[in-house]
Amino acid sequence: MMPRYGGSGLGVVGDGVTVLTVCVVATLAIPSQFVVPGLGGVGTPATVLWLGCGLWWAWERVHRVRSEPSTPLVGALVVFLGVAVISFSTAIARPAATAEMGVATMTLMLYVAWSGALLLTHDAIWDPGRLVVLTRRVAAAGGGIALLGIVQFATGRSWVDELQIPGLVTIRAISEGYVRDGFTRPAGTSIHPIEYGAVLGMLLPLALSSAMAARDPDDETSTLGRWWPALAIATAIGVSSTRSALIGLLVALVVLFPTWDRVQRLWVGLALVLGSAVVFVTVPGMVGTTLGLFTGLDGDTSLQSRVDGYAVAADYLSRDTLLGRGPGTFLPRFRIFDNQYLLSSVEIGVVGLGALLLVALTAIGCALAAYLRTTDPQVRPVVAGIGAGVVVGTILLAFFDGFSFPMMPSVWFLLMGMAGASLRSSRIQRSAGRPGEEAPVPARSWRRLLPTR
DSSP states (O other), X not given: OOOOOOSSOTTOOSSHHHHHHHHHHHHHHSXXXXXXXXXXXXXXXXXXHHHHHHHHHHHHHHTOOSOOOOOHHHHHHHHHHHHHHHHHHHHHTSOOOHHHHHHHHHHHHHHHHHHHHHHHHHHSOOSHHHHHHHHHHHHHHHHHHHHHXXXXXXXXXXXXXXXXXXXXXXSSOOOSOEEETTEEEOOTTSSXXXXXXXXXXXXXXXXXXXXXXXXXXXOOOOHHHHHHHHHHHHHHHHTSOOHHHHHHHHHHHHHHGGGXXXXXXXXXXXXXHHHHHHHHHHSTTHHHHHHHTSSOGGGOHHHHHHHHHHHHHHHHHTTSTTTOSOTTOSOTTTXXXXXXXXXXXXXXXXXXXXXXXXXXXXXXXXXXXXHHHOOOTTTHHHXXXXXXXXXXXXXXXXXXXXXXXXXXXXXXXXXXXXXXHHHHHHHHHHHHTSTTOOOOOOOHHHHTTSOOO
């Protein structure tokens, strides 16, 4: 008998998914330029909430009285944070500009906040069904910012620049819009269209997989209700005029293609062809602009700057090879690499870069392991989508300095936490099904936040 996970899950309140939903809405819905007064770069409502999640996770760990299931992802993250702290310690031990140390402290706090997103997601979801619910909510939130981007493209206005949020202030000017070849480049609620495109690229596989997954017989969600987030995100990517979004789309399709059956592959291919045709007819010049992003690269100054960045990074690495010059200490006025891995290698060294890649690869491995051991048609496609989202984020970090923006790393770490939760919850479910074996029981603090039914 197929387990029933219930449509939106809105009937269950007060569990870990509810807390995470609030954090996701804060991350995607509140423009990144708005912060709590006096907190600067760590003052976005989302960052404050994720910091709280990290502290909550740490408090629960300290007071835990029984062992609970885990995955290697937590250990990999601890290694990364440990290397970051050591790199920070070496940075403050040598003479440095006050501005650099201030940014280093802020960056370390951001690492903790992003880790809070991963850790709480990893530990506070005990049931695969609740992971499915969270995935649908994240996809819906992504669909929401995609619709905003479509409106921005159609009207040529940001709209976000007209917002006033009580209790929050802006720490940077909100652009009225970015333009390429006469077309407005939507940025949604993010700081820049590149970040917006990367976030959409990570969320598209979640939206696609949620729509394709089997549904509970009692689920009355309409076809449009299932598919609108994926359609909105795909449309926003199509009119984004952003390489990161289009590369994310391609990576997502490549990763998900083996998980689809023949009919699903046919429908996705047909949708791509029809979607391209619609854009060609309704937005003259958009197809040429999109193709131009990947042609004529010989004269692309942005690409040349990225290539030149390798020599600059190698020069800095030769001075501080292992631990770098310190988190966040390589300020934009020195150089913009447009490659997070180059930037991380300079800031936290090859050891820190290796630790960061270890976290990403471990998360991908968790999603793959969960996918292989799960047969539930409601859960398996969702796990594939989560894994694809992590892969998209991991690859896109090579195309821009993603950690210099607040939204992209928050979503990436959230998805990695969901990947870990997919494996952890599948292990719990499997152990609960073994005759004579007692299922693990969540700790008291988590139990207060789990559904009562």
